[in-house]
Amino acid sequence: MAVHLEFEYPIIELEEKIVALHRYSKTHAVDLAQGMELLEQQLAATREKLFSGLTAWEKVQLARHPQRPYPQDYIQAIFSDYLELHGDRTYADDHAIVGGFAKLNGRKVMVIATQKGRNLKQNIDVNFGSAQPEGYRKALRLMKLADKVGCPIICLIDTPGAYPGIAAEERHIGEAIAINLREMFRLKVPVVCAITGEGGSGGALGLCVGNRVLIMQCGYYSVITPEGCAAILWRATDAVPKAADALKLTSTDLLKLGIVDEIVPEPVGGAHRDPKTAAQLLRDALCNNLAMLAAKSDDELRAERYERFRKLGQFSEG
Amino acid sequence: MQGFFGKTISPLGKASPKADIPAGVWLKCKGCEQTIAQSALDSNLQVCPVCGHHFPLTAGQRIALLSDEGSFQQLGEGLSSVDTLDFAHDNSYPRKLKETQAKTGLKDAVVCGCATLDGTPYALAVMDFRFFGASMGSVVGEEITRLTEEATRRHLPLVIVTASGGARMQEGALSLMQMAKTSGALMRHDEAGLPYIAILTHPTTGGVTASFASLGDVILAEPKALIGFAGPRVIKETTRSELPPGFQSAEFLLDHGLVDRVVPRAKLRAELAQLLVYLSPETTAGCTTAGRQA
Numbered sequence: 001m002a003v004h005l006e007f008e009y010p011i012i013e014l015e016e017k018i019v020a021l022h023r024y025s026k027t028h029a030v031d032l033a034q035g036m037e038l039l040e041q042q043l044a045a046t047r048e049k050l051f052s053g054l055t056a057w058e059k060v061q062l063a064r065h066p067q068r069p070y071p072q073d074y075i076q077a078i079f080s081d082y083l084e085l086h087g088d089r090t091y092a093d094d095h096a097i098v099g100g101f102a103k104l105n106g107r108k109v110m111v112i113a114t115q116k117g118r119n120l121k122q123n124i125d126v127n128f129g130s131a132q133p134e135g136y137r138k139a140l141r142l143m144k145l146a147d148k149v150g151c152p153i154i155c156l157i158d159t160p161g162a163y164p165g166i167a168a169e170e171r172h173i174g175e176a177i178a179i180n181l182r183e184m185f186r187l188k189v190p191v192v193c194a195i196t197g198e199g200g201s202g203g204a205l206g207l208c209v210g211n212r213v214l215i216m217q218c219g220y221y222s223v224i225t226p227e228g229c230a231a232i233l234w235r236a237t238d239a240v241p242k243a244a245d246a247l248k249l250t251s252t253d254l255l256k257l258g259i260v261d262e263i264v265p266e267p268v269g270g271a272h273r274d275p276k277t278a279a280q281l282l283r284d285a286l287c288n289n290l291a292m293l294a295a296k297s298d299d300e301l302r303a304e305r306y307e308r309f310r311k312l313g314q315f316s317e318g
Numbered sequence: 319m320q321g322f323f324g325k326t327i328s329p330l331g332k333a334s335p336k337a338d339i340p341a342g343v344w345l346k347c348k349g350c351e352q353t354i355a356q357s358a359l360d361s362n363l364q365v366c367p368v369c370g371h372h373f374p375l376t377a378g379q380r381i382a383l384l385s386d387e388g389s390f391q392q393l394g395e396g397l398s399s400v401d402t403l404d405f406a407h408d409n410s411y412p413r414k415l416k417e418t419q420a421k422t423g424l425k426d427a428v429v430c431g432c433a434t435l436d437g438t439p440y441a442l443a444v445m446d447f448r449f450f451g452a453s454m455g456s457v458v459g460e461e462i463t464r465l466t467e468e469a470t471r472r473h474l475p476l477v478i479v480t481a482s483g484g485a486r487m488q489e490g491a492l493s494l495m496q497m498a499k500t501s502g503a504l505m506r507h508d509e510a511g512l513p514y515i516a517i518l519t520h521p522t523t524g525g526v527t528a529s530f531a532s533l534g535d536v537i538l539a540e541p542k543a544l545i546g547f548a549g550p551r552v553i554k555e556t557t558r559s560e561l562p563p564g565f566q567s568a569e570f571l572l573d574h575g576l577v578d579r580v581v582p583r584a585k586l587r588a589e590l591a592q593l594l595v596y597l598s599p600e601t602t603a604g605c606t607t608a609g610r611q612a
Contacts, residue, residue, distance in 0.1 A: 162548075164552045169565070170574050173528075175532035177528040182504055205494055224485070242406065246406040314489075
């Protein structure tokens with residue numbers, strides 16, 4: 001069943017009208033082409049207008065849309081010959097982060113991706129997209145393997161954040177993320193990261209130390225969820241949209257701040273309105289960015305990755 | 319005396335053990351709830367003489383504890399935070415920054431520099447919880463990165479004393495990026511074959527735990543310090559379960575293998591000095607060659 005967000009209703013209404021008209025013209029053998037064309041135009045205009053005027057909070061909701069394509073969908077749509085590899089070799093195989101060798105445009109890559117579920121059963125399996133320490137440790141194991149065999153790395157990220165659980169703390173989720181941050185700077189192969197939906201704080205960053213960091217148009221990347229921020233700063237749930245705006249977490253804000261290098265456009269209305277086109281646009285962006293890095297030496301890749309993050313931060317001297 | 323006061327009402331019943339209370343007053347220990355004199359704390363490294371509860375140290379007190387007198391040279395003049403995001407469009411962040419600067423005499427939540435301890439030179443960063451809960455924004459990230467780079471250039475061991483409520487929300491994802499930036503600098507320090515000691519104090523959480531606090535070659539912690547990624551309240555609300563006793567305490571993390579040693583403050587200076595010697599290349603003439611020949 002389709003799920004619609006509140007601000008999508010004007011679009012949905014028009015779409016339903018068009019479907020109804022279409023049915024009517026068929027069953028009653030009346031030609032309503034002119035009226036339908038008008039409605040189609042109206043629909044396109046409404047979509048464009050709605051989509052360009054979304055608030056930060058509405059974009060967060062789009063990033064979390066239950067029908068939004070997830071990284072595992074993009075693996076299916078974009079890569080071929082995917083060979084998943086399992087486990088962190090220490091404790092478990094965390095399904096919230098998966099990875100393995102695959103081919104992109106005929107070239108081998110290591111693809112690492114967070115997962116979200118479409119139903120309760122899947123969501124329990126992938127812990128609602130929140131990884132345990134083992135997920136980050138598996139990801140690092142696979143990145144080191146890729147590094148050894150000279151294989152570029154692609155990370156696809158859509159996670160609300162690392163899991164705030166008792167066992168996660170007992171097995172040092174903070175340390176697992178920290179080690180990834182440090183070790184990703186050591187990699188000698190190109191690393192391209194793309195936030196396809198939610199970029200939830202440290203949990204996203206733990207896979208996001210790339211030479212290039214991309215974000216899909218409706219994705220967000222934030223130090224804290226708008227809900228968390230509103231609760232801490234204003235102790236009010238109705239302050240969530242205000243927090244979303246204050247955090248400057250949308251793709252356009254992040255590009256301005258230099259936190260992401262590129263925005264991957266989405267079909268009008270969001271990736272869930274046209275997953276096929278969304279996948280094509282992401283594929284193009286990944287291929288372009290990999291091509292950009294292909295000719296660089298190990299040292300260049302490492303130095304540039306360091307510089308990319310080194311320059312982030314704003315302060316006044318003295 | 320203490321037993322006596324413990325049984326009566328404190329003359330300053332409302333006094334709270336905040337660091338900005340002028341010296342010489344009485345306060346109630348958070349650990350044992352006994353009323354103790356500020357002067358007793360001052361002469362005991364801010365550790366409760368009754369129960370051993372560790373009160374927070376200011377950056378200045380911590381530097382004095384861990385370095386030879388007069389040896390600490392601050393790196394630069396200190397950076398100041400700016401309201402790049404125009405957070406919530408209400409000027410509250412820069413206003414609170416100014417207030418906190420005036421109150422603490424600090425420019426931000428970390429003080430960085432080079433010092434010696436028993437003559438061993440090393441680079442030292444100390445976070446100060448009084449400043450925005452020692453949250454990490456651009457300034458904390460930049461200062462720690464600069465110090466780490468300086469330590470790498472000068473071939474110095476690095477010591478970071480952490481305390482932090484996490485990333486600084488008011489700087490949004492720029493704060494988040496400081497986790498990567500500092501970790502990158504630590505990678506280079508590590509690659510230069512130099513040692514890094516993290517000293518975790520109460521509380522060390524969030525983005526600081528998920529970056530430099532967890533990356534020490536040796537990790538020390540002060541007794542009972544709260545150390546974790548997610549805060550206990552968030553975990554309780556998310557998992558809807560009771561937290562195990564002592565969860566996220568320094569001792570809990572020692573049991574679970576994150577922390578090398580839990581060190582009471584009275585022993586911290588001596589242990590750090592010992593570690594710095596162990597972690598330095600053996601250069602003392604006579605000692606090394608004699609050892610090898612034997």
